[in-house]
Amino acid sequence: MTNTIGDIEDADVILVTGSNTTENHPVLSSHVKRAVKFKKAKMIVVDPRQIKLTGFADHWLRPNLGTDVAWINGLMHVIIAENLYDKTFVESRTTDFEAMKAVVQKFTPDYVEGITGIPARQMIDAARLYAGAKAGAILYCMGITQHTTGTDNVKSLANLAMLCGNLGVSGGGVNPLRGQNNVQGACDMGGLPNVYTGYQKVTDEAVRKKMEDAWGVTGLSDKIGLTVTKMVPMAHEGEIKAMYIIGENPLVSDPDLNHAEKSFSHLDFLVVQDIFMTETAQLADVILPSVCFAEKDGTFSNTERRVQRVRKAVDGPGAAWDDWRITCEIAKRMGYDMAYKNAGEIFEEIRRVTPSYAGISYTRIDSIGLHWPCPTEDHPGTPILHTSQFTHGKGVFHAIEFIPPAEHTDDEYPLYLTTGRVLYHYHTGTMTRRTDGLNELAPESFVEIAAQDAEKFGIPDESLINVASRRGTITVRVKISDMAVAGTVFIPFHYAEAAANKLTNAALDPVSNIPEYKVCAVKLSKVA
Amino acid sequence: MENQQTIVINGNRFNFTTGDTILEVALQNNIKIPTLCHLKGATPTGTCRVCVVEIAGQSELMTACDTRAAENMTVLTESTRVVESRRQTLHAMLSKGNHNCAVRAAHEESWTAYQLKVHQEDNSPELCPAWGDCRLQDLAYHYQVSGGGYTNVNALYPMEMANPFIIRDFSRCILCGRCVKACNEIQVNLAINFGYQGDAAKIIAKDDKPLKDSDCVFCGECMQVCPVGALVPKDARFDRPWEDEKVRSTCSYCGVGCQLDFHVKDNRIVKISGAEDAPPNYGSLCVKGRFGFNFVSSPDRLTTPLIKENGKFREATWDEALDLTAKRFSEIKEKHGADTIGVLTSARISNEDNYAAMKFTRAVLKTNNIDHCARL
Ligand code: SF4
Ligand code: SF4
Ligand code: SF4
Numbered sequence: 001m002t003n004t005i006g007d008i009e010d011a012d013v014i015l016v017t018g019s020n021t022t023e024n025h026p027v028l029s030s031h032v033k034r035a036v037k038f039k040k041a042k043m044i045v046v047d048p049r050q051i052k053l054t055g056f057a058d059h060w061l062r063p064n065l066g067t068d069v070a071w072i073n074g075l076m077h078v079i080i081a082e083n084l085y086d087k088t089f090v091e092s093r094t095t096d097f098e099a100m101k102a103v104v105q106k107f108t109p110d111y112v113e114g115i116t117g118i119p120a121r122q123m124i125d126a127a128r129l130y131a132g133a134k135a136g137a138i139l140y141c142m143g144i145t146q147h148t149t150g151t152d153n154v155k156s157l158a159n160l161a162m163l164c165g166n167l168g169v170s171g172g173g174v175n176p177l178r179g180q181n182n183v184q185g186a187c188d189m190g191g192l193p194n195v196y197t198g199y200q201k202v203t204d205e206a207v208r209k210k211m212e213d214a215w216g217v218t219g220l221s222d223k224i225g226l227t228v229t230k231m232v233p234m235a236h237e238g239e240i241k242a243m244y245i246i247g248e249n250p251l252v253s254d255p256d257l258n259h260a261e262k263s264f265s266h267l268d269f270l271v272v273q274d275i276f277m278t279e280t281a282q283l284a285d286v287i288l289p290s291v292c293f294a295e296k297d298g299t300f301s302n303t304e305r306r307v308q309r310v311r312k313a314v315d316g317p318g319a320a321w322d323d324w325r326i327t328c329e330i331a332k333r334m335g336y337d338m339a340y341k342n343a344g345e346i347f348e349e350i351r352r353v354t355p356s357y358a359g360i361s362y363t364r365i366d367s368i369g370l371h372w373p374c375p376t377e378d379h380p381g382t383p384i385l386h387t388s389q390f391t392h393g394k395g396v397f398h399a400i401e402f403i404p405p406a407e408h409t410d411d412e413y414p415l416y417l418t419t420g421r422v423l424y425h426y427h428t429g430t431m432t433r434r435t436d437g438l439n440e441l442a443p444e445s446f447v448e449i450a451a452q453d454a455e456k457f458g459i460p461d462e463s464l465i466n467v468a469s470r471r472g473t474i475t476v477r478v479k480i481s482d483m484a485v486a487g488t489v490f491i492p493f494h495y496a497e498a499a500a501n502k503l504t505n506a507a508l509d510p511v512s513n514i515p516e517y518k519v520c521a522v523k524l525s526k527v528a
Numbered sequence: 529m530e531n532q533q534t535i536v537i538n539g540n541r542f543n544f545t546t547g548d549t550i551l552e553v554a555l556q557n558n559i560k561i562p563t564l565c566h567l568k569g570a571t572p573t574g575t576c577r578v579c580v581v582e583i584a585g586q587s588e589l590m591t592a593c594d595t596r597a598a599e600n601m602t603v604l605t606e607s608t609r610v611v612e613s614r615r616q617t618l619h620a621m622l623s624k625g626n627h628n629c630a631v632r633a634a635h636e637e638s639w640t641a642y643q644l645k646v647h648q649e650d651n652s653p654e655l656c657p658a659w660g661d662c663r664l665q666d667l668a669y670h671y672q673v674s675g676g677g678y679t680n681v682n683a684l685y686p687m688e689m690a691n692p693f694i695i696r697d698f699s700r701c702i703l704c705g706r707c708v709k710a711c712n713e714i715q716v717n718l719a720i721n722f723g724y725q726g727d728a729a730k731i732i733a734k735d736d737k738p739l740k741d742s743d744c745v746f747c748g749e750c751m752q753v754c755p756v757g758a759l760v761p762k763d764a765r766f767d768r769p770w771e772d773e774k775v776r777s778t779c780s781y782c783g784v785g786c787q788l789d790f791h792v793k794d795n796r797i798v799k800i801s802g803a804e805d806a807p808p809n810y811g812s813l814c815v816k817g818r819f820g821f822n823f824v825s826s827p828d829r830l831t832t833p834l835i836k837e838n839g840k841f842r843e844a845t846w847d848e849a850l851d852l853t854a855k856r857f858s859e860i861k862e863k864h865g866a867d868t869i870g871v872l873t874s875a876r877i878s879n880e881d882n883y884a885a886m887k888f889t890r891a892v893l894k895t896n897n898i899d900h901c902a903r904l
């Protein structure tokens with residue numbers, strides 16, 4: 001997030017899109033609801049489903065699946081045409097405005113209505129509201145990123161925020177909500193193919209030299225590595241021979257599961273390090289047991305870039321070890337001495353090699369976490385990014401064309417499927433499905449379907465039904481709901497026994513390599 | 529600049545800002561005024577009246593939580609009148625509900641027999657699970673008040689156990705409304721409210737449905753703020769809080785990163801509560817963060833390294849498993865090159881764990897093939 005969670009309550013207008021906030025980020029959603037109910041904020045929700053937040057919203061726009069670039073360009077078209085944009089901000093802090101303007105030219109409200117299904121009148125009202133805000137916050141989540149055009153969607157939202165001068169101000173910002181607890185931290189720590197800690201590039205020779213010196217090694221690779229969505233098919237082709245998977249269950253979370261399973265079984269050697277025997281671990285040659293968050297010391301970095309302490313409350317089970325300790329022991333046996341007495345020693349090393357974390361210490365964050373960047377011990381941390389300038393000088397507008405989603409409905413597969421989460425479960429369910437109460441409240445997978453569709457296809461509520469895509473079939477229970485829009489069904493992806501990702505499309509966004517979980521075509525049929 | 533405004537509390541003069549309540553000024557200056565219904569961050573209800581104070585020149589006692597400080601106001605927080613009023617208030621509350629902790633003497637059985645009976649019958653309404661962790665009980669002791677002998681244990685409304693997490697015991701509810709404020713103004717889940725009138729008053733969900741059939745999402749905020757034993761966690765109902773060790777940590781589910789306290793006893797997590805003094809959540813949690821911790825002590829946890837032989841896993845020592853892993857990685861790196869190995873680190877593990885995995889991949893394996901599943 002460019003801004004903080006608490007900051008949401010200072011917004012005049014909040015635009016929420018692709019985030020079922022009350023289910024996925026419940027405590028953050030309370031800030032949003034308070035801002036709307038008890039403070040001054042107006043809210044625009046753009047979502048194909050009638051999510052709970054729509055009940056708090058002043059405007060709810062319901063776009064067709066996978067048409068985000070179109071409605072965002074549409075908003076910008078109105079804002080520019082009506083001269084509502086922040087000229088000072090655009091002139092002093094950004095570049096390439098003209099190129100963007102040229103592209104959004106054709107995205108008139110009527111044209112956008114044709115693509116997105118959002119009535120022109122609603123588009124115009126929402127555009128005026130957002131542009132009129134002193135501070136407008138944008139919140140988004142996987143509903144924006146999990147598309148073949150995910151990167152375009154994100155850039156489009158940044159365009160919109162810059163156009164209205166909503167960056168660097170309290171109550172504004174472009175705020176991605178991170179799904180898993182430490183996505184921010186995993187990225188900050190260089191758990192990415194192209195960067196070391198703090199987003200220092202592996203292709204930058206000076207950075208490589210610095211890391212080589214810090215680590216006492218030579219010959220660090222300057223070649224950008226593979227993303228997970230590339231590793232899996234390459235394992236299938238035999239180009240990846242071995243994998244070391246720590247605390248992840250890609251066999252349930254991967255798009256196109258059937259393919260992933262084959263890929264992993266093609267590996268010469270697979271090591272899985274986890275707290276449970278997951279579906280992925282079943283395929284491993286070696287399983288290494290690790291401790292969970294309640295059994296370890298360390299830090300997590302939350303979605304607002306706040307680095308916070310994690311503390312050991314209980315002992316781990318049996319012979320389980322800290323993840324870092326296991327990794328260090330493998331390194332040692334491969335001839336590299338990686339030894340730390342405790343997590344605190346690792347954190348000290350992180351600070352030394354990571355400018356944005358340099359000022360953060362366990363002592364400073366003992367009771368309240370700090371937001372990076374925090375370059376020195378006396379720096380207060382950075383709750384709001386881009387207050388006076390962008391990290392790389394000027395903000396660049398991107399001219400973005402609308403590209404329709406990769407898969408379409410047809411006679412055989414007449415319905416769109418979108419996937420997501422429910423409140424009571426988390427990710428692939430390995431943890432929440434082991435808490436009886438949560439299972440009691442959300443025991444099994446379901447397909448959420450609009451009443452019109454249920455009637456059209458002759459499907460009774462609560463019956464079991466087969467849902468099939470071009471890639472696979474799963475059996476789930478029918479839930480007729482007014483949250484669904486006709487023509488689109490929704491399935492949560494937490495349940496391994498009815499894994500929604502057996503159906504989804506592995507088509508990737510060309511830049512981020514994020515799969516298109518949010519749109520694919522399916523058909524329904526009676527269980528034989 | 530406008531003149532600094534002052535107020536006199538118990539003979540001492542203090543500054544205040546327009547809009548401050550008497551309670552706020554008192555708190556800022558370390559003067560304790562007892563409260564039951566007041567909830568930080570929510571609008572005052574003014575229902576409990578234990579916060580009453582005496583204001584010079586006013587015949588009525590005033591509630592400190594919703595009376596604003598005024599220039600030259602003179603306030604007494606523990607005058608004889610105030611104390612007498614609080615005692616009456618507390619007595620009335622204790623008499624109205626099943627607050628047996630303070631009326632123990634009213635029971636004929638010996639204390640031991642009483643305890644035995646309670647132990648026999650887990651569901652017994654007799655021993656309050658909040659004993660020792662109850663604001664009302666604390667105040668009853670402080671002001672030396674007991675109830676008027678509440679004998680009717682068959683309360684007007686039966687205890688609600690029909691959900692996995694929260695027990696609602698209406699016989700102990702003092703109708704302070706903190707839960708209502710927490711649900712409507714803090715979490716904004718709009719699930720519960722005051723219902724019925726007079727003696728039939730009750731906190732209701734929807735049109736008086738069990739929580740599980742209402743809009744309740746089991747965030748447990750109401751339970752955390754309930755000052756008595758009317759809302760208690762089902763799993764930790766008879767937890768004795770003073771026996772627990774509290775450990776501050778960060779929730780491991782979503783990216784909000786709520787601050788929480790583990791309550792630990794004998795190496796087990798008994799319960800989790802929201803950390804009230806820390807951002808970003810200031811005490812709030814959601815159902816996953818508050819109740820989703822059973823997995824930690826699940827019997828399904830992996831407890832030993834495993835090696836697959838002939839398609840089956842067998843238990844192994846750390847040395848065996850680590851040696852084998854190191855050997856195979858070295859062989860594959862040697863034979864096919866570093867870039868044929870891939871590492872998936874995790875958005876679930878700590879920064880320190882991620883750093884170690886990152887360093888291992890780059891400095892030891894010598895490849896940049898590292899990613900995590902955040903894209904998925
Ligand atoms: S658990 Fe949460 S949603 Fe349910 S009644 Fe209590 S505060 Fe409201
Ligand atoms: S349930 Fe607890 S918090 Fe709610 S009104 Fe009763 S005593 Fe107060
Ligand atoms: S308590 Fe809920 S909202 Fe808070 S971090 Fe945990 S999962 Fe997220």
Ligand code: FES
Nearest residue numbers: 565574576577593
């Ligand atoms: S705390 Fe003031 S009336 Fe209850």
